[in-house]
Amino acid sequence: MKDLIEIIKNAQSVAILGHISEDADSVGSSLAMRYALRKLGKTADVIFSARLEQRLSFMNADGIFKEEAREEYDLCLCLDCGDIKRLGDREEIFRKAKHTASVDHHITNTNFAEVNYVIPDAAACGEILYDVICGLGCELDKTLAEYLFIAIASDTGSFKYSNVSPKTMRTAAALLEQGIDNAYLSRMLFDTEPEAVMHFKGALMSRVETYHSGRLAMICVDKTEFEKFGVAEKDMGDIVNIARMTAGCEIAVSVRETEDKVKLSFRSNGRYDVGELAMRFGGGGHKMASGASSDSISFLDMKQKVIDFCGELFND
Ligand SMILES: [Mn+2]
Known part of the structure; x- marks a missing residue:
C-alpha cells in the first residue's frame, strides 16, 4: 500500500x-x-x-x-x-x-x-x-x-x-x-423499488427458466420488455438474483438485450467459478459474481451459448 x-x-x-x-x-x-x-x-x-x-x-x-x-x-x-x-x-x-x-x-x-x-x-x-x-x-x-x-x-x-x-x-x-x-x-x-420495477420483477419471477436438471437457472429479457414495463435496463438492478433463488440452482444467469448489445450477469451458489465462466464470454469478475457483454452476437444465440457452456461445465 x-x-x-x-x-x-x-x-x-x-x-x-x-x-x-x-x-x-x-x-x-x-x-x-x-x-x-x-x-x-x-x-x-x-x-x-x-x-x-x-x-x-x-x-x-x-x-x-x-x-x-x-x-x-x-x-x-x-x-x-x-x-x-x-x-x-x-x-x-x-x-x-x-x-x-x-x-x-x-x-x-x-x-x-x-x-x-x-x-x-x-x-x-x-x-x-x-x-x-x-x-x-x-x-x-x-x-x-x-x-x-x-x-x-x-x-x-x-x-x-x-x-x-x-x-x-x-x-x-x-x-x-x-x-x-x-x-x-x-x-x-x-428493499426499495419503484412500482414499475416491482411489476417487472414479478413478471420475471414467474418465468425463470431452468436447464441441466435445474442446475442452471436463467432469466432472459429482450429489449422490447423494458419498453413494455416502462423501465430502463439499468434501473432493474441485479435481476440475476431472482434466478439465483431457485432451489437446486448452481449457476444463475441473466441475459439482457439492450439497444446495442447483449449483457450477461452470472452468479454462483458456491460450487462453480463464474469468474472463469464470464472470461469465456470476454468478461470477468469474481468467483461468485461476474458479468460479460457482447455487441456481435444475437440475443437468442447468446442464450444458447450460455446453456451450452454451462452444460460443458456441469459435465466436466
Ligand atoms: Mn466491487
Missing part, C-alpha cells in the same frame, strides 16, 4: 473513475475517496460514465461527466475497475493523466495502472478503501462512513454473501461507530 499512498499524496488534482455501469460499490468508493481527498486539501473529481441507476438516487451522487472534466489530472485513480476496457470512453482521461493508480478487489484485474493495489479477498472496493483512507491520515467521519457502508453493504448483498470475512465485519463495525443510519441505507439499497 506504500506506493499507493505515496502516489496519492504526491498528486494535487485527482480524477476518480469507477467502472462503467456504475454500481453502489464503485459509486460509494468514488464518493468516499473524493471526500477524503478534499478533506486533505486536494482537488478531486468523480467522473461518471453515464447517468446512474435510479436506485442510487438516494446517494445524491454529484459526480461530473467526461465533458466537464479537466484537460489533465496529476493522478487518475481507478476504483473497483478490473480492466481498462471498463473505463469506457473515459480511458482518455486515464491516458492523459500524469500518473495512474488502481484500487480493486476483482481477481481478474489486469494491473493496467502504474500502481495497482488489488486485494481479491476484500469483499468490496470500499473495504480496501477504508484502509487506504486511514493510511492517508484522513480521519473517519459520518459522511465517509456512509459512503463506505453503501459500498461494502452492496457488494456483500447486505453482508450475506460468502465474500464477507471477519475483516469485512470489523470494518463495518468501525463505520457503525460513526453513528450512521445503517437500517435506512440498507433499506434504500435492498
Whole structure:
C-alpha cells in the first residue's frame, strides 16, 4: 500500500473513475475517496460514465461527466475497475493523466495502472478503501462512513454473501461507530423499488427458466420488455438474483438485450467459478459474481451459448 499512498499524496488534482455501469460499490468508493481527498486539501473529481441507476438516487451522487472534466489530472485513480476496457470512453482521461493508480478487489484485474493495489479477498472496493483512507491520515467521519457502508453493504448483498470475512465485519463495525443510519441505507439499497420495477420483477419471477436438471437457472429479457414495463435496463438492478433463488440452482444467469448489445450477469451458489465462466464470454469478475457483454452476437444465440457452456461445465 506504500506506493499507493505515496502516489496519492504526491498528486494535487485527482480524477476518480469507477467502472462503467456504475454500481453502489464503485459509486460509494468514488464518493468516499473524493471526500477524503478534499478533506486533505486536494482537488478531486468523480467522473461518471453515464447517468446512474435510479436506485442510487438516494446517494445524491454529484459526480461530473467526461465533458466537464479537466484537460489533465496529476493522478487518475481507478476504483473497483478490473480492466481498462471498463473505463469506457473515459480511458482518455486515464491516458492523459500524469500518473495512474488502481484500487480493486476483482481477481481478474489486469494491473493496467502504474500502481495497482488489488486485494481479491476484500469483499468490496470500499473495504480496501477504508484502509487506504486511514493510511492517508484522513480521519473517519459520518459522511465517509456512509459512503463506505453503501459500498461494502452492496457488494456483500447486505453482508450475506460468502465474500464477507471477519475483516469485512470489523470494518463495518468501525463505520457503525460513526453513528450512521445503517437500517435506512440498507433499506434504500435492498428493499426499495419503484412500482414499475416491482411489476417487472414479478413478471420475471414467474418465468425463470431452468436447464441441466435445474442446475442452471436463467432469466432472459429482450429489449422490447423494458419498453413494455416502462423501465430502463439499468434501473432493474441485479435481476440475476431472482434466478439465483431457485432451489437446486448452481449457476444463475441473466441475459439482457439492450439497444446495442447483449449483457450477461452470472452468479454462483458456491460450487462453480463464474469468474472463469464470464472470461469465456470476454468478461470477468469474481468467483461468485461476474458479468460479460457482447455487441456481435444475437440475443437468442447468446442464450444458447450460455446453456451450452454451462452444460460443458456441469459435465466436466
Ligand atoms: Mn466491487
